[in-house]
Each structure stands twice: as structure tokens, then as C-alpha cells.
Amino acid sequence: MIGDVTTTTLHAALAGLAQRSRVTADNIANVQTPGFLAGRTDFESSLRTELRQGKAPTVSGGSIARSLEPTREDGNNVNLDSETVIATETGLRYQLALNALDGKYGLLRSALRTA
Numbered sequence: 001m002i003g004d005v006t007t008t009t010l011h012a013a014l015a016g017l018a019q020r021s022r023v024t025a026d027n028i029a030n031v032q033t034p035g036f037l038a039g040r041t042d043f044e045s046s047l048r049t050e051l052r053q054g055k056a057p058t059v060s061g062g063s064i065a066r067s068l069e070p071t072r073e074d075g076n077n078v079n080l081d082s083e084t085v086i087a088t089e090t091g092l093r094y095q096l097a098l099n100a101l102d103g104k105y106g107l108l109r110s111a112l113r114t115a
Contacts, residue, residue: 005056009047010101012057016043017094019061024087027078035075038067038083 020041030036043062050057071077 005051007101007104008056008059009051010097010104012043012047012059013097014094014101015059016041016047016062017090017097019043019064020090021087021094023064024083024090027083028080028087031076031078031080031083033076036078037071037076038069038078039064040067 020043023039023041027036027038041062041064043060046060046062047057067077069077069079
């Protein structure tokens, strides 16, 4: 149960979401840096592919790419409103994954108490 696909998937999602949180924080910190291009993290597509292929997901932070969105005159393309939404959504998804993982471990604790 500890090493099942659901638990591994939740750990992989947490790693990807943590990476996205770091990249988003970096974007926000560089909102006024000329020439800075916002970073984007993608872990969902590889996670989805691995699950569809019946593989246990790899726990990694995912891939990071620079955004190709249009830039301002100073060459920076960080949009503070978008980054704030991404940060909020990432935090909520992280909390949801933690709650799901806590539920899985709660089942294991209950099973061990009754054994």
C-alpha cells in the first residue's frame, strides 16, 4: 500500500507542484527585471503519459521552459496577475494532494492499529 500507484502518483504531483511554486515565486521576484522571461513548469503531461502506459510515475519536478508570451518594451513577459492566479491554484492543488496522501496514510494507520 505504501508503494502503490496512487501514493507514487501523489508524491510525483507534490514534487511537480513544489517545482511550479518555486518557478512562480521566481517569476514574481523578477517582475521588474528587464529581459526576464517567465518560467513555466509542466509535469502533468509526463505524469499522464506514464499512468496511461500503466507505469508507476517518476517522482521529479517536471520540465521547466521559458514562456513565449509577448514581452513588454523592456523584454520582460511576467504578468503579475497571471502569476498570482498560478500561485494560488498551485497552493490549492498542493493542499489537495497532501490531503489525499494523508487519507492514504490514515488508512494504513487504521489497518495497523486493528492488526
